Amino acid sequence: MIKPLALKNKLFPTNLIQGPLAGVSTAPFRRLTWRYSQPAFSCTEMISCKTILHQSKQLLERFVKKDPQEGPVCFQLSSNHPLELAEATKRVTDYGADLIDLNCGCPVKKIRSKGAGSSLLSQPSKLSQLICAMKQNTSVPISIKIRVDGGSDEKYNQEIAKVVSDAGADFLIVHGRHWTEHYETPCRYDEIRFFVEQLTIPVIGNGDVACVDSLKKMLATGCAGVMIGRAGVGQPWLIKKLMADIKQEPFSIPSMKEIGLIFMEHATQLADLLGNEKFAILQMRKLAKYYGRGLKNRMEFCAAVNSCENLNQLKYIVETINEDKDYAIQQTRSSWHSP
Numbered sequence: 442m443i444k445p446l447a448l449k450n451k452l453f454p455t456n457l458i459q460g461p462l463a464g465v466s467t468a469p470f471r472r473l474t475w476r477y478s479q480p481a482f483s484c485t486e487m488i489s490c491k492t493i494l495h496q497s498k499q500l501l502e503r504f505v506k507k508d509p510q511e512g513p514v515c516f517q518l519s520s521n522h523p524l525e526l527a528e529a530t531k532r533v534t535d536y537g538a539d540l541i542d543l544n545c546g547c548p549v550k551k552i553r554s555k556g557a558g559s560s561l562l563s564q565p566s567k568l569s570q571l572i573c574a575m576k577q578n579t580s581v582p583i584s585i586k587i588r589v590d591g592g593s594d595e596k597y598n599q600e601i602a603k604v605v606s607d608a609g610a611d612f613l614i615v616h617g618r619h620w621t622e623h624y625e626t627p628c629r630y631d632e633i634r635f636f637v638e639q640l641t642i643p644v645i646g647n648g649d650v651a652c653v654d655s656l657k658k659m660l661a662t663g664c665a666g667v668m669i670g671r672a673g674v675g676q677p678w679l680i681k682k683l684m685a686d687i688k689q690e691p692f693s694i695p696s697m698k699e700i701g702l703i704f705m706e707h708a709t710q711l712a713d714l715l716g717n718e719k720f721a722i723l724q725m726r727k728l729a730k731y732y733g734r735g736l737k738n739r740m741e742f743c744a745a746v747n748s749c750e751n752l753n754q755l756k757y758i759v760e761t762i763n764e765d766k767d768y769a770i771q772q773t774r775s776s777w778h779s780p
Contacts (some may be wrong), residue, residue: 446481446666448540449582449611450641453481453513456666457680460484460614460647461517461542461671463585464724468508469710473703474673475512477678481666482513487544490520490529503715505536513539519547521556521567523574525656529580540581541572546588548620559588559620562597565604572608582611586647589632593621598632602639613640614668617648624649627635634662651679653686675731677703697735701759704732710757718751725755736762 446456461484471483488504520526549560617628628648637644643665651672685692693698712721729746733739
């Protein structure tokens, strides 16, 4: 059920959370999610502690900037070094982190090769040191985000539950797949339920939640809260809709014209954050298919966005789509590349 969520010394009015998404979860995305859904909190992208400690202020801004118009933010860190993580924890606390999470689920090779991400699930003693390093350097709630052992030969669920408990994490986020399993593999609700039953701290369930039926399946594990991931991209109102659906209350999805305005706001705010219109356009190209879910001419819209080079062109595409003038999109794309 939808209810308040208590995590250490913080109480949130709801238990639905917007999770971390690489290349997506910047301040502009989180600001829109807060405006339209007001989740318990949203998460940053996964941030390497080396970025926090050594990168330039301009690059760091992308990862650590909080918008004054967004709600609580959980900073997700990545590291294999307790001292490095300790210092990064101090710094993100100063940057305004409301919660801090250690990523222990990333399956990407370059992350695992550094002994971070899901690699930490096979390093229980190191994981314990990392949790302690975080706990000793901040007063905000600390979590780790893991993946289950699933259908693999790595049977670490029991050991990880003990490490999390003994090291004093304030809550645990569990994605219901093994790190080798892709999205075609169904979420393993039984393994999320295992952690709920083993631990006395709150467990947040994560995986495949995109509609009210999948939300009910996740809540049936007994988890204290639910983290929504990919489904929230291009739908900043999704969490609010899920709250309404589970309470059987009416909810109106924004019109395509309104969605177009949201898309443009996201792009404009992202350009301001990155200080580079071109980089913002490159990111928005990846998001076009999500914002364009409800379009009859979705493929044409995405193709047009993939061809545009600046915010003015992007604005024209959005306005053309809203006017339902499919032919104008092809004409506009041709004109950009004409001699």
